[in-house]
Amino acid sequence: MRYPFIVSILLASALIAQDNNLKMPEISLIGDLSWVGRSIDDERYSDLSIPGLTHAHHADDGHHHATINAKRGLNLNYAELMLSSAVDPYVELQAVLHLSEEGVEIEELVATTTSLPWNLQARAGKFYSRFGRLNAKHHHVWNFSNQPLVYEAFFGPHNLLEKGVGVEWVSPLPFYLAIGGELLRGENENSFGEAGFQPASAGENFHQKVEPSSQPGVTTLYLKGSEEFGDLTLLAGASWARGSARLNHLREAKPHAFAGTTTLMGVDLTLRYDFAPHRYLQFQSEWMTRTMEGMKYVPTENNNSWDMTKTSAITKDQAGWYGEVIWGLSKEWRVGARLDGITKNVARKPDDLYQYNLMAEYNPSEFSRFRLQFTRDEARVDDAENRVSSNTLILQWNLSIGAHGAHPF
Amino acid sequence: MRFRLGLLFLLLSSSLWAQIKVVATYGYIEALVREIGGERVVVTRLANPRWDPHFVTPKPSYIVKLRNADLLVVNGGELEVGWLPPLIRQSNNPSIHPGSRGYLELARGVTMIDKPLVLSRAHGDVHPDGNPHIHLDPLNIATMAGMMAAKLTEIDPAGSEAYQKRLQQFLARWEQKCAQWQARMKPFWGAAIIEHHALFDYFLRRYGLLKVATIEPLPGISPNAKHIASVIAEGSKRQVKWVLLDLYHSQAEGKIVAGRIGAKAILLGHDVGSTPEQMSLETLFESIVRSFEQ
Numbered sequence: 001m002r003y004p005f006i007v008s009i010l011l012a013s014a015l016i017a018q019d020n021n022l023k024m025p026e027i028s029l030i031g032d033l034s035w036v037g038r039s040i041d042d043e044r045y046s047d048l049s050i051p052g053l054t055h056a057h058h059a060d061d062g063h064h065h066a067t068i069n070a071k072r073g074l075n076l077n078y079a080e081l082m083l084s085s086a087v088d089p090y091v092e093l094q095a096v097l098h099l100s101e102e103g104v105e106i107e108e109l110v111a112t113t114t115s116l117p118w119n120l121q122a123r124a125g126k127f128y129s130r131f132g133r134l135n136a137k138h139h140h141v142w143n144f145s146n147q148p149l150v151y152e153a154f155f156g157p158h159n160l161l162e163k164g165v166g167v168e169w170v171s172p173l174p175f176y177l178a179i180g181g182e183l184l185r186g187e188n189e190n191s192f193g194e195a196g197f198q199p200a201s202a203g204e205n206f207h208q209k210v211e212p213s214s215q216p217g218v219t220t221l222y223l224k225g226s227e228e229f230g231d232l233t234l235l236a237g238a239s240w241a242r243g244s245a246r247l248n249h250l251r252e253a254k255p256h257a258f259a260g261t262t263t264l265m266g267v268d269l270t271l272r273y274d275f276a277p278h279r280y281l282q283f284q285s286e287w288m289t290r291t292m293e294g295m296k297y298v299p300t301e302n303n304n305s306w307d308m309t310k311t312s313a314i315t316k317d318q319a320g321w322y323g324e325v326i327w328g329l330s331k332e333w334r335v336g337a338r339l340d341g342i343t344k345n346v347a348r349k350p351d352d353l354y355q356y357n358l359m360a361e362y363n364p365s366e367f368s369r370f371r372l373q374f375t376r377d378e379a380r381v382d383d384a385e386n387r388v389s390s391n392t393l394i395l396q397w398n399l400s401i402g403a404h405g406a407h408p409f
Numbered sequence: 410m411r412f413r414l415g416l417l418f419l420l421l422s423s424s425l426w427a428q429i430k431v432v433a434t435y436g437y438i439e440a441l442v443r444e445i446g447g448e449r450v451v452v453t454r455l456a457n458p459r460w461d462p463h464f465v466t467p468k469p470s471y472i473v474k475l476r477n478a479d480l481l482v483v484n485g486g487e488l489e490v491g492w493l494p495p496l497i498r499q500s501n502n503p504s505i506h507p508g509s510r511g512y513l514e515l516a517r518g519v520t521m522i523d524k525p526l527v528l529s530r531a532h533g534d535v536h537p538d539g540n541p542h543i544h545l546d547p548l549n550i551a552t553m554a555g556m557m558a559a560k561l562t563e564i565d566p567a568g569s570e571a572y573q574k575r576l577q578q579f580l581a582r583w584e585q586k587c588a589q590w591q592a593r594m595k596p597f598w599g600a601a602i603i604e605h606h607a608l609f610d611y612f613l614r615r616y617g618l619l620k621v622a623t624i625e626p627l628p629g630i631s632p633n634a635k636h637i638a639s640v641i642a643e644g645s646k647r648q649v650k651w652v653l654l655d656l657y658h659s660q661a662e663g664k665i666v667a668g669r670i671g672a673k674a675i676l677l678g679h680d681v682g683s684t685p686e687q688m689s690l691e692t693l694f695e696s697i698v699r700s701f702e703q
Contacts, residue, residue: 115503119476170476170501176469178499226469233468277460277657330659331464332631365630366491366534401530404487408495409467 025085025093028402030140032077034069037393042071048380048388052349053153053318053342054190055249056383067157069145069394076101080140082403090115096138107161122167129160130168130180131220131239133268133286141407143284143326145373145396149340149355150288150320154264156190160241163187164216176226176235186217186243191262191290193246210246210259210297218243226409235270235409245292250299253383258314260294270409280328287321289344319344324357334361342379350387353379371396429565432478432505434489435462436681437544438515440690442482444579445557449568455493458682461657462542463534463629465492475500478511480564482557485516486541513560516541519549522614523607533627545679546611547587547694554579586691590698591616597701603644603672604653605663608679612697621647624662632662644670651701655679675700 038045049056068077077100084094091111098107110125128136134151146152151159164184171177186192196212222239240263247258266288274280296314324338335358342353359373375392382388429450433439436458442450453474456465462484475481475496483489497506504511521539528537543549558576562569594616602613605624613620622643626636644652644666652667652674654660660676667674677697678684687693 112498114498114506116501119501121501168501170472170499172477174473176473178472224469228468228470233466233470235469272466274457274460274466278464280466330631365530367530404490406491406494407467408499409469 025083026403028082028400028405030078030080030082030398030400032068032079032140032396032398034075034077034145034394034396036069036072036075036395038072039391040388044382044388045390046070048382048390050149050153050342050353050379051381051385052316052346054156055252068139069392069396078139080107080138082405084403086114087111107158119170119172120167121169122165124165126161126163127166129162129164129182129184129220129241130166130222130224131160131182131241131264132222132266132288133235133237133270133284135159137407140398140400143324143334143336144338144357144359145371145394146357146375148286148320148322148338149342149353149379150286150322153318153320153342154191154288154290155188160184160188160191162218164218166220176224178224180222182218182220183216184218184220184243185215186213188218189247191245191264191292192218192243193248194244195246195248197246197248197250197257197259210257213244213246216243231274233270233272233274233409235268237266237268239266239268240264245294250297255299257297258292258294259297260292263291263293265289272409278328278331280326282326282328283324284326285321285323287319289317289319291318292316316346317344318342318346320353332363334363335359336361340379350381355379367400369396369398371398429479429561429568430477431480431482432474434465434481434483434493435544436683437550437690437693438482438484440681441550441554441557444690445554445572445575446561447571447575449565449571450561454682455496458678458680459656459684462488462680463491465489467492467496469499471496472499475505476502478502478505480511480513480560481505482513482515482560484541484543485514486521486538486543487536488516488541511564513556515553515556516543518556519543519546519552522610533625534629540607540610542608542679543611545609545697546615547583547590548615549611550690551580551583551587554583583690586694590694593698593702597650600651601644601647601649602651602653603640603649603663603666605655605658605660608655609653609677609697612694619647621649624652624666625658631659637662637666640666641669644672651675653677656683 047056069075079099081097081099084092086092090113092114093111094108096108098105106126108127110123110127112123113121116122130136162184164182166180166182168178168180186194194213194217196210198209218241220241222237224237226235242263245258245260245262249255250257266286268286270284272280272282293315295311297311320342322338322340324336326334326336328334338357340355343351345351356376357373359371361369361371363369373394378389380388431442431450431452433442433452433454435456436454439452439454442452455471456462506512521543524539525532525535554576558572561572598617601619601621603622604620607623607628622640624632624640626632649670649672652663652672654663654674654676656678664674677700678687681687681690681693686696
């Protein structure tokens with residue numbers, strides 16, 4: 001285990017960095033703990049999936065999905081170490097290291113230009129795509145402890161987090177209008193995926209070998225506009241992403257694979273009315289569709305025989321949305337509700353999948369947040385495709401130390 | 410007709426382009442820019458002067474204002490740290506980045522008070538350079554007017570004479586005002602006060618008022634019953650005359666304290682534009698001074 005060593009060095013540097021200076025970047029550490037009560041046990045919960053959209057995280061799959069709030073009782077969800085600084089007059093670098101008990105991941109490492117002409121900004125590295133409204137926001141600034149269902153279904157637990165390059169332009173119009181695009185690898189396991197696969201044994205059905213996707217795998221385009229009417233702020237966005245998909249589930253209990261093209265479209269709307277300092281009402285909603293066109297590969301004989309593979313051209317059309325209302329009562333207190341839905345699904349899979357969330361937050365200071373959240377989940381099925389509803393109560397504690405973070409709208 | 414409208418638009422916009430586009434974070438900065446810049450500048454303000462200057466909703470419309478700015482003037486001393494940095498980044502306008510020519514931080518030119526000896530958030534939401542509410546000392550306003558004139562001259566050398574002239578006029582007027590306020594606040598020298606947040610400390614120090622407690626136990630931390638009890642005890646012991654309340658904190662606790670110790674609770678606006686009586690730099694202080702006199 002070399003991770004604890006790395007972590008201890010990083011933490012030591014974080015403690016030494018007391019002041020802004022050239023030797024040290026801005027450093028902050030965010031910790032997230034939760035106590036979870038759930039109406040079904042952990043194993044049964046991890047065996048559930050969103051039908052037609054996700055696969056269960058069976059412990060014996062060898063998948064290590066370090067999802068947050070996964071177990072009943074106390075969870076240490078993560079520690080997130082953020083470092084950022086100007087590299088030179090042209091570029092600044094931000095790194096987000098996601099530390100969990102399993103190890104360290106480079107969640108983000110992104111170089112952003114600071115001095116391009118014509119109000120352009122370019123970035124390169126690993127980052128959250130600016131597709132959609134919530135996608136680019138880190139977990140600690142979400143209004144709820146869990147992801148909206150449609151994000152979980154289309155992108156998995158880490159949203160659309162990719163290696164790539166992006167460019168954004170802020171228009172000279174008298175209201176806010178930003179247009180951007182990205183070229184990404186497309187490693188997302190839920191909607192894209194890049195590795196090729198061979199469903200049938202080589203030789204007999206050699207033509208069935210599926211090549212890896214060509215690079216860059218995914219292109220995104222987005223547009224965000226905002227206008228302000230007194231104390232009412234409106235932000236609306238439209239996003240599009242298209243790329244090659246290579247979904248390989250050939251080693252799972254019900255083997256299948258898919259190769260083709262995925263197109264995602266999303267629209268989002270945020271309305272916020274500020275009544276008084278710290279008192280506001282915010283409505284936020286996103287709607288997304290996903291179309292996957294291509295070939296599906298399924299072994300015909302039995303699960304152990306790869307000699308015969310049935311291929312068929314398929315088109316999958318799926319859609320989902322969420323809508324949330326946040327009410328800021330004071331500097332300390334906020335309450336909110338969110339409704340998630342999957343409203344369009346592939347044939348023979350349910351298209352009435354819903355999740356209901358309620359939360360109340362207490363912030364004893366700007367750097368500490370307690371959140372009590374109740375989630376009623378009616379969107380999941382077990383291996384036999386039977387609907388399994390669950391109720392979850394989460395008491396989350398999110399803490400931050402170090403450089404003073406500030407977050408965009 | 411369309412041609413003439415187009416021409417009119419061109420003329421109007423070209424005359425606008427000739428002006429220096431300044432963005433000010435707070436109301437008092439906006440007023441200072443107007444005082445010194447006059448006709449040569451157009452200024453827009455970001456924060457609502459009635460609300461908390463530490464927590465400003467970072468509206469995307471602010472990005473547009475910053476995108477087009479030639480000069481950004483901020484209070485500094487980390488007062489904007491919780492809301493401004495992402496807006497500057499999102500504006501994609503390199504000329505107003507901190508440290509650039511088009512960026513002026515007023516706190517750099519004045520001496521900040523109450524710099525914490527130990528930097529730890531165990532002592533609340535502290536600012537490492539000291540109390541950031543620097544503009545509530547009228548003498549600091551004069552210093553900042555000078556900084557403003559120097560910066561505007563740097564950005565727009567052609568306006569050098571105009572800025573110098575306006576600065577001299579402003580300082581002459583301001584000197585008189587400061588002398589008047591000094592005389593009018595003199596009777597209260599040495600009086601004890603309590604305030605909600607460490608907001609008016611520069612004013613208090615200028616006029617010799619003694620702060621004996623704050624309603625907030627620590628900066629940015631909301632009051633609790635135990636602390637209020639200790640404030641009441643301290644307030645009675647020190648014979649506090651005034652409890653200063655502001656527009657963006659709850660006023661209930663301060664009124665209770667004032668009632669219990671027989672002090673007068675006064676509500677003070679903290680920025681230009683905070684209250685209808687405080688629409689200029691003069692009236693900002695005039696209104697505060699008058700609150701003590703009444």
